[in-house]
Amino acid sequence: MRKTFIETLVELARKDPRIMLLTGDLGYMAVEPFIDEFPQRFVNVGVAEQNMLGVATGLAEAGFLPFVYSIATFASLRPYEFIRNGPILHKLPVRIVGIGSGFEYGLNGITHYSLEDIGIMRVQPEITLISPADFQQTRSALLSTWDLSGPVYYRIGKDDKSIITGLDGHFTLGKTQSIRDGKDVLLVSIGSITLEALKAADQLEQNGISCGVIVVASINPSPNEDLSSALSNYSNVVTIEAHYPAGGLGSLIAECIAENNINCRLLRCAVPVVPRGVSGTQGYMNKYFGISGESIAERIMKEVIAQ
Amino acid sequence: MIPKFTSYHIRKIILEQSWKAGVGHIGSSLSVADIILALYRDILQIPAVNDQDRDRFVLSKGHAALALYAALYLRELITFDALNTFCGNGSEVGTHPEYSLDGIDFSTGSLGHGLSIGCGASLAARLQISKRRVFVLISDAECNEGSIWEAIMFAAQHQLSNLVVMLDLNQQQALGYTKDICDLSPIDEKWAAFGWDVHTIDGHSVDQISSTIKQLDTQSGPPHLLVAHTIFGKGVSYMENQIKWHYWPMSDSEFGQALKDIKGME
Numbered sequence: 001m002r003k004t005f006i007e008t009l010v011e012l013a014r015k016d017p018r019i020m021l022l023t024g025d026l027g028y029m030a031v032e033p034f035i036d037e038f039p040q041r042f043v044n045v046g047v048a049e050q051n052m053l054g055v056a057t058g059l060a061e062a063g064f065l066p067f068v069y070s071i072a073t074f075a076s077l078r079p080y081e082f083i084r085n086g087p088i089l090h091k092l093p094v095r096i097v098g099i100g101s102g103f104e105y106g107l108n109g110i111t112h113y114s115l116e117d118i119g120i121m122r123v124q125p126e127i128t129l130i131s132p133a134d135f136q137q138t139r140s141a142l143l144s145t146w147d148l149s150g151p152v153y154y155r156i157g158k159d160d161k162s163i164i165t166g167l168d169g170h171f172t173l174g175k176t177q178s179i180r181d182g183k184d185v186l187l188v189s190i191g192s193i194t195l196e197a198l199k200a201a202d203q204l205e206q207n208g209i210s211c212g213v214i215v216v217a218s219i220n221p222s223p224n225e226d227l228s229s230a231l232s233n234y235s236n237v238v239t240i241e242a243h244y245p246a247g248g249l250g251s252l253i254a255e256c257i258a259e260n261n262i263n264c265r266l267l268r269c270a271v272p273v274v275p276r277g278v279s280g281t282q283g284y285m286n287k288y289f290g291i292s293g294e295s296i297a298e299r300i301m302k303e304v305i306a307q
Numbered sequence: 308m309i310p311k312f313t314s315y316h317i318r319k320i321i322l323e324q325s326w327k328a329g330v331g332h333i334g335s336s337l338s339v340a341d342i343i344l345a346l347y348r349d350i351l352q353i354p355a356v357n358d359q360d361r362d363r364f365v366l367s368k369g370h371a372a373l374a375l376y377a378a379l380y381l382r383e384l385i386t387f388d389a390l391n392t393f394c395g396n397g398s399e400v401g402t403h404p405e406y407s408l409d410g411i412d413f414s415t416g417s418l419g420h421g422l423s424i425g426c427g428a429s430l431a432a433r434l435q436i437s438k439r440r441v442f443v444l445i446s447d448a449e450c451n452e453g454s455i456w457e458a459i460m461f462a463a464q465h466q467l468s469n470l471v472v473m474l475d476l477n478q479q480q481a482l483g484y485t486k487d488i489c490d491l492s493p494i495d496e497k498w499a500a501f502g503w504d505v506h507t508i509d510g511h512s513v514d515q516i517s518s519t520i521k522q523l524d525t526q527s528g529p530p531h532l533l534v535a536h537t538i539f540g541k542g543v544s545y546m547e548n549q550i551k552w553h554y555w556p557m558s559d560s561e562f563g564q565a566l567k568d569i570k571g572m573e
Contacts, residue, residue, distance in 0.1 A: 040434070046464075051457035054423020055430065058441075061413070062431030063359070082454075085417050086424065090406055 001157040001192070002030045002099050004135040008142045009067060010034050013041065016147070018063060022056055024049045024070040026099070031069060053079040056094045057086035065093050065147070071105065072098030072114035072155060080120060087151035088127050095146070096153045101131065101191045102242020102271065103285035104158045113285075114155070115271050118190070119247020121153045122219055128173070129220035131155035133194040134162055136169030137177075137217055144171060157192035164194050164215065173218050176226040180213035185304060186234040187213045188227075190249045193242040196286060199293025200240070200300065207297075209305060216249060227253065228260040236304050238267045240296055242286070245270040267303055269296050312348045312381045314341055314513060315572040318542050320377035320390070322569070326562040328394035330402060334540035334552035336374040338477045338510075339444060342535055343371075345516035346442055346473075347378035356384060356409045362439050363412045363428045367421025368446040368475065369403040375411070376400055384410035419452025421445065422472065426458050429470040429530070440469045440525050448480030451489045456501075462530040463502035470530040471520060474498075475510065477539040481553050498532045510535030542569045 010033050013019040020041045021034045035042045045052040049070060056066040068075065075098040076083075087094035098117055105112035121129045128148055132138040138156060145152055166179030176188075180201060189197035194215055201211040214230055216223060231237055231253070239250040250268030257264050271289045278288060286292040290299065310316040321336045346364060353361045366375050373393065380390040385400075385408065392398035399408045403416030412428075415421050425443035432439045449455060462470055476494065478485050485491055499505045504523070508515050516535065523531050539553075540546025543565040557565060 043430070043465075045461060046457075048454075048457035048461065050419075050454040051423045051426065051461055054420060054454070054458065055427035055461065057413075058424040058427020058429070059431045060427075061363075061424075062428060062435065064431055064434075066427075081417060082420060082423070085414065085420055089414055 001132060001135045001138040001159060003160045004138050005097065005142060005154070005156050006030055006033055008139050010037055012146050013038055016065065018065040020059060020064050020066045022052050022066055022068045024052050024074060026070050049074050049078040050082050053082035053086055053094070057082070057090065057092060060087060060092035060094050061090065065095070067095040067097055069097045070099070071112055072100050072117050073112060076114070076117040076120060076153065083127070083151070084124060088124050091126065091150050093149060094151045096151070098153065098155050099158065101155050101157050102193060102291070103282045104192065106282040106285055107279055109279045110275055113275060115244045116247065117155060118219060118241070118243050118249065119251070122247060122252070126150055127220060128152040130218055131191040132171065132217050133167060133189070133191055133215050134164045135160055136163060137167055137171050140169050140171040141217060144173060155191060159192050162192070162195055165198060167215060171217055174221040174223055175218060176223045176230065177215045177217065178212070178230070179215055180211065182210040182212035184210045184236070185300060186230060186237045187211050187240060188216060188237060188249065188253055189213065189240040190216050190219070191242060193240055193286070193291060196291060196293040196296060197240040200296035203293060203297040204300060207301065209300070216252070219252065222252060224256060227256045228262060231257060231262045231264050234264055236265050236267070238269060238296070238300055238304065240269045240291065242291060243270055245272060267299065269299060309381060309383060312344065314344060314511070315569055317344050317374065317377045317381065318569045318572065319566070320380065321373050322562065322565050324373055324390065324393040326557050329556045330394050331552070331554040331556050332370045332373065332402060333557065334546050334549070335368065335371040337541045337543060337546065338537045338539045339368070339371045339475050340374045340541070341511045341513050342444060342473050342475065342516055343374045343378045345513045345520070347382045348513070349517035350520050351442070352439070353384070360437055360439050363425070363441045365413050365421040365425045365441070365443045366404055366415055367443055368418065368449055369415030372402060372404040375404055379410040418446070418449045419454040422455055422458035425470055425472070426461050426467060429462070429467040430465060432469050433467070438526065440471060442471050442473065444473045444475065447474060447476045447478060447491055447494065448485050450491055450494065459498065459501045459503070466528065467530045468528045469525045471523060471525065471533065472531065473533045473535055475537050476534055477537045479539045479548070479550060479553065483550060495534045502529055504529045504531045505534060506532070507534045507536065510537035511541055542572055544568045
């Protein structure tokens with residue numbers, strides 16, 4: 001997704017001279033196309049994420065459209081207060097591009113696992129929060145949001161190849177995308193972990209369980225209408241996210257169920273504990289912490305179907 | 308009638324408004340009063356508050372906002388009625404500045420934030436081929452913040468010559484003297500070692516502050532630091548160099564004494 005993101009950004013930058021790209025010294029083999037074409041509009045701020053956000057705030061106030069780029073944990077957690085008191089408070093069009101959701105930086109360990117960025121960004125009422133599920137949706141999400149007047153957080157995966165079947169790259173701000181019909185259980189997923197959601201749906205299908213699957217890529221603004229209408233059709237919903245349980249997609253769905261008085265039971269598949277003392281590939285970690293397709297299907301069989 | 312733009316009048320406003328509101332941060336406001344006076348009387352080019360090509364000012368030590376409000380009033384950028392709402396319920400004019408108020412470029416209050424914003428504003432001016440300048444007023448204790456040093460390195464790396472930082476060296480912070488908490492000295496040598504053009508000035512000599520700024524090369528070369536030697540609570544005898552006046556509000560009798568003390572600056 002990050003390759004597509006940068007390619008799309010280069011296209012946009014050709015049309016709009018306000019676009020700048022700032023990095024906190026990350027993006028090797030990803031940001032080069034932008035540097036090559038717009039060296040004057042690229043700044044490697046150095047390993048200094050707070051300053052990067054402050055610089056972007058000053059640039060945006062003067063009329064620029066700065067995109068700041070780093071690994072999701074470093075882009076969101078370290079400079080969080082600078083995001084709050086900078087672009088959010090001043091309503092400025094700074095775009096924060098956080099790379100890697102959940103365990104995508106597998107072997108790099110906990111410091112690189114983005115497991116709470118949705119939660120911390122979602123609590124801010126005035127930042128657009130987008131988490132595409134594949135590279136095609138990344139492109140359409142960027143094309144439809146790059147020139148919003150306020151700040152945007154993009155949670156971008158590393159996978160540049162996988163395609164989410166049924167999504168066809170669709171994205172609409174404030175809407176969900178339904179990618180699979182099914183009558184028994186509704187799976188709601190966000191980001192690249194949607195691949196695992198689809199694997200779970202396939203496995204459950206073999207056991208005679210029919211799953212609907214919807215993708216939530218627009219968190220802020222929240223797709224409340226789409227969600228409440230989808231949830232009303234099911235008595236069981238399962239959320240799937242490469243994130244801690246609190247504050248993310250599962251929380252959003254819980255709020256939606258409660259606020260709309262929907263009669264629907266919720267199972268949240270998320271990373272339940274701090275993943276300390278263990279590292280491995282993304283696939284290994286997803287399985288270890290219960291968000292692989294297989295483990296999601298097992299939980300659904302045990303905690304939803306068998307109940 | 309709007310009072311004259313003097314060290315006396317800016318202090319009189321600071322004392323009157325903080326006494327009326329019953330709030331503190333008086334010592335900090337008096338510490339920077341002459342720096343802000345010099346900027347708003349002699350330096351800042353502000354054809355209109357929303358002019359894109361105006362000079363920018365970031366009060367990174369946002370807790371001294373009352374001195375800034377007083378200067379905005381003296382410069383006729385806000386009205387007395389607006390100033391006089393200071394710390395009232397529903398007022399835009401609170402103890403820390405908010406950009407929604409005319410004349411405030413950036414909301415501040417969290418130390419260590421303003422210099423990075425100033426770096427971005429300076430870089431923007433250069434990219435837009437504008438001669439506008441960016442002034443950032445920081446406190447000495449604010450240099451405890453790591454983000455300040457990120458911004459110091461960035462500004463030097465990019466030779467942000469249009470960036471002028473004024474460091475309010477009053478040697479105090481909220482709970483004590485800076486030398487006892489995180490000794491900053493020699494602060495001028497530290498910034499110089501990071502590649503800045505450093506000047507040491509008397510932070511209560513408005514003429515010296517202004518003349519030093521006017522001599523800076525803001526179109527080429529390194530960014531500039533003015534180390535302004537100041538006295539916390541300057542002008543009010545019982546506040547000068549006293550830690551408690553970081554937070555403490557004045558009683559009626561203390562207010563009366565303060566007004567008498569600053570008479571000498573008239």
